Amino acid sequence: LVTRVLNSTSFSRRMAVTLILLLALISAVSVLLLTRKSLKLPPGPAPVPVLGNLHQLGPLPHRTLRDLARLHGPVMQLWLGKAPAVVLSSPEAAWEMLRVHDLDCCTRPVSPGPKRLTYDLKNVAFAPYGAYWREIRKLLVVELVSARRVKAVWCAREQQVEKLISTLGCAGAKPVALDEHILSLSDGIIGTVAFGNIYGSDKFTQNKNFQHALDEATDVLSGSSAEDFLPKAVGRFIDHITGVVAQRERIFKHLDAFFDMVIEQHLDPNRAKSENSGDDLVDVLISHWKEHRGTLKFTRNHVKAIIFDTFIAGIDTSSITIMWAMSELIRSPRVLNKVQTEIRAVVDGKDRVRPEDMSKLKYLRMVVKETLRLHPPAPLLVPRETMRHIQISGYDIPAKTRIYVNAWAIGRDQASWPEHPEEFNPERFEENEIDFKGEHLQLLPFGTGRRICPGMSMGIATVEFTLANMLCCFQWALPEGMVVEDVSMEEEGKLNFHRKTPLVLVPIAC
Template sequence: MAAISLTSLLISLPQQWQLICAVSLLLLTWSWWSSREGRLIKLPPGPSTLPLLGNLHQLGPLPHRALRDLARVHGPVMRLRLGRSPAVVLSSAATAWEALRGHDLDCCTRPVSAGTRRLTYDLKNVAFAPYGAYWREARKLLTLELLSARRVRAAWSARRDQVERLASTLRRAEGKPVALDEHVLRLSDEIIGTVAFGSIYGGDRFAQQNKSFQDAIDDVMEMLAGAGSSAEDLQLPRVMGRHVDRFTGFAARRERIFRQLDAFFETVIEQHLLDHHPNKRAENGGDLVDVLIDLWKNPRGAFTFTKDHVKAIIFSTFVAGIDTNAATILWAMSELVRNPRVLNKVQAEFRAAVGGGRQVQPDDMAKLSYLRMVVKETLRLHPPAPLLLPRETMRGIQVGGYDVPAKTRIYVNAWAIGRDPANWPDGPEEFNPDRFEATEVDLKGEHPILMPFGTGRRICPGMAMAMATVEFTLATLLFGFQWALPEGMVADDVSMEEQGSLICHRSTPLVLVPTLYRHGLDE
C-alpha cells in the first residue's frame, strides 16, 4: 500500500518535480550501491564526493598538484569519482610500478570519452585506442614506420634544418629579448610535420592550412585536458548528457574542431595522392603519410585500413609530439637560466666535446652525457604529461593491498613521484642534474622512480623521437649562444608557474637574451 501511495503521490506532482524526485531516487540508489560495494571489497580510501560531480570540484586548474596534496591525506592509492566514473590515483613509485608492470595486461586499455571517440575517428588512433588487436597492429605500424631507430636517424635532416632555422632567427635577434615559447612550439611542429607529411608541410601553399591546423590542435589539447567538460563523460544518462552538451555548446565546439582537423588531413592526403610515385617509398622510405596511403590502397593480410585510419594515426602523431617536446625544451631552458652553475657546466661539456667553429652534428650527441642528465632532471621535475595518459582496468586487480574493480580509471601522478623525498632524498624540489652521475636510472620505463613516458605495453612509442628532438635542440641552443635574462631581472624573477592539466606548460612566456657564442673569444 505504501508503494502504491508513493507512486500516486509522484504522479500527482508537476512534471518538473517528478523529474527532480526521479533523479534524487537514482542518486540515493547509486550512493547505497556504492557503499554496499565498498563493504564487500576493500576499496582504497579517498575524499568524500558530491552528487554528479564526484571529486571533480577538487581537481582545480593544476590537478597533479591538487592530487598530490590529497594523497598526503588519503595515501598513495586513492579512490576518486570523476563524475560517476570510478578512478584510482597512484602517487608512489611502488604502487605505480605494481599497477603498470605487475598488472600491465589487466589495466592496459584506455577509458573512452565522447570527445576522444569523435576526434580519433572512432578510436582508430594509437594513443587513445582501447587495448586489442587493432591497437597492437597500429602501434606496431607507428613504431616501425615513424618511431624506429631507422626513422629517427632519417629524421635528422628535417630536425637539423628546422633547428638551424631557429638558430638563424636568434642570430638576427642577438642582444635583444626574445620570447622563446612561440619559436620552440613552431620548431616542434615543423619537425614533426616534415617527418610525417614530407616537404609539403613547410610549403607556402600549406601556410594557411598549417595555421588552422595548429589552432585546432591547441583546441584539442584544451578539450582533452578538460576532464568532465562533457556531460556525457560525467556518465549522466546518455540522452540527458547529449542534451546538456548541446545546450552548453560543448558538442558544437567538438564538431568544429573535428571538421578543422579533418579538412587539413583531407588536403594532405589529396596532395600525397597527386604527388604519388610508385618508386618513391622504395627510394627513400617515403614519409608517414606515404606509408599509410600504401596500406590503405594496397591492403594486405587481415588488417583492413581505411582513409579514417590514415587520419587517426596522423592525429595521434601530432597530439603526442608537438606540445610535449616544446614543453620539455622550455622547462629545461627555464631551469638552466635559473641555475648558472649547471648552465656553465653543460656548455663547457659541449665546447670540449664538439670543438670550436662548427655546428653540433648528430654524431656529437653520444658525447654529451651531462646534457642527458639535464634532460632527465627536467623530466623528473616537469614531466610533460604530469598524470600520464589514464589507463582503465579490464578486470579487478589489487594495488597496495586495496581492491581496484574492473572499469576503473588508473591515473599515475608522475609529477608527484618525481618530487617524492622517498625517491629523491637529496633536495627533491631542486634542479640538480648531478644527482644522476652515480645512478643508472633512465627514462625508458625500467625504473619506477622516473617514468615520464610511462611503462609497460602503453609506454609512449614516440620516446626515441622525442628525446632526439629535445636533446639536439637544446644542444644547438646552448652550444651556439650565451643566454642572459633581460636587463633588471635576476634568476628568482623567472616565473616557474604552470598551466594546463593534460600537458603542463609554463604559464608565462620565457623571455631571454641570446648572444652569439664566438668560439675562442668567450672562453
C-alpha cells in the same frame, strides 16, 4: 507480488511495469552496495552528490592530488562525477599497477571527445586494448624506428634546428620570446616527417590554422566534458547547451578538412618527393590503405587518426620539455655554465653540434632527465581503465575503474629523491642509472609497460639535439633589469602543462 499487481484493477499495466523496474533497480543497487561493502577500497576524500570529487581538482590537478595523497595515501580513490577513479602517487603503487598488472589495466576509458577526434578511437593513444591496438602500435613503432625513417627524422631535425639558430642569431642580442620559436621547431620536425618537405613550404599555407586546431583539440582530449562525468543523457544535454558539442564538431571538421587536403596531395601522381627521405609517414599509411596490407583493413579514416596521433603526441611533448629545461637553466647559472662547457669541449671548435656528438654529452642528458623529473609534459599520465578486478597495495580495485598515475608527484617523491627533491640538480643522476625509458619506477614521465609512449626516443632526441645547439651557439642572459628570482615557473594546461607566461631570454651569439 508482481502477479497480484498485474491482476489488480487498481493498477494499470504501465504502473505494474514501472513497479517491476523499480524493484529490479533496488535489487541491483542493493547487490552493488553489499558487494562494495565487502571490498577493501582505497581511502579518499568524501565525495559530494553529482560532482563526486570534481570540485576539489582545481586548475592544477596534479598538485591538488599530490596534496590529497599526503592526507589519504598513495593509493587514493576519487569519484569523478559518476566515474570511479584511483590516483597513484608513489613509485611503488604506480609500478605495481603499470608493470605487475599491466595487462589488467592497459585499456583506456571511452570519452566522447577523444572518440570523435580520433575517428572512433582508431589511433594509438586512445584505442582500447585489443588486437587492433596491438597491430596499429606495432606498425607505428616499426615505421618510426626503421633505418629510413630515423634518417629522415634526423634530416628534418637538423634543418629545423639550423633554422632556429639562424632566427635567434638575427635577434641581435635582444630579448626573444622563445615559446613560439620552439613550438615552430617541433611542429616543423613532426610535419616534415609526417607530410614531407612540402610542410612549411610556400605551397603549404595551412600550418598556422592547423596548429591552432591542434591546440583546441588538446583541450577536448583532456576529457573535460559533462558527458564524461555525469549520467550520459544529462551530460550530453549539458554539453549541447554549453556549446561543448558544437565546439568539438567545429574542431573535428577543421582537422578533417586539413587531413583530407594532405591525403589528396599525397595521392597526386605528379607530387615531387624528397630525395633524402623518400616516402613520408602519410605515404606509408596510404600504402597500407590502398594495398590492403596486413589484417588491419585500413581505411581513409585510419590514416587521418594516426596523423592526428603523431602531431598531438609529438609537438607539445618536445617543445614543453625544451622550454622547461631553458627555464631551469637560466635560473641555475652553475648548471648552465657546466653544461655549456661540456658541449663546447665536445664540438672542439665546430660551429654546431652534430648528431655523432650527442652520445658524448653525458651531463646534458642529466639535465634533460632532471627536467623530466620536475616537469613531466603530462603530469597525470593519460588514464587507463581496469579491465578486471585487481588488488594494488592490498586495496581492491574493481573493473571499469579509471587509473591516474601522478608522474609529477612521483618525480618529487621524498623517499625516491631524498636530496631536496624540489630543486633542480642534474648531479643527482651521476651516481645512479635511473632513466625515463620505463624501466625505473622513480621516473615515469612517459609511462611504462604496454602503453609507454611509442615516440619517446624520437622526442627525446629532438629535445637533446635542440638544447645542445642552443647552448653551443649562444650565451644566454635575462633581459636587463631581471634577476633569476623574476623568472616565473607558473604552469597551466589540461592534458599537457606548459609555462603560463612566455620565457623571454637574450641569446648572445658566441
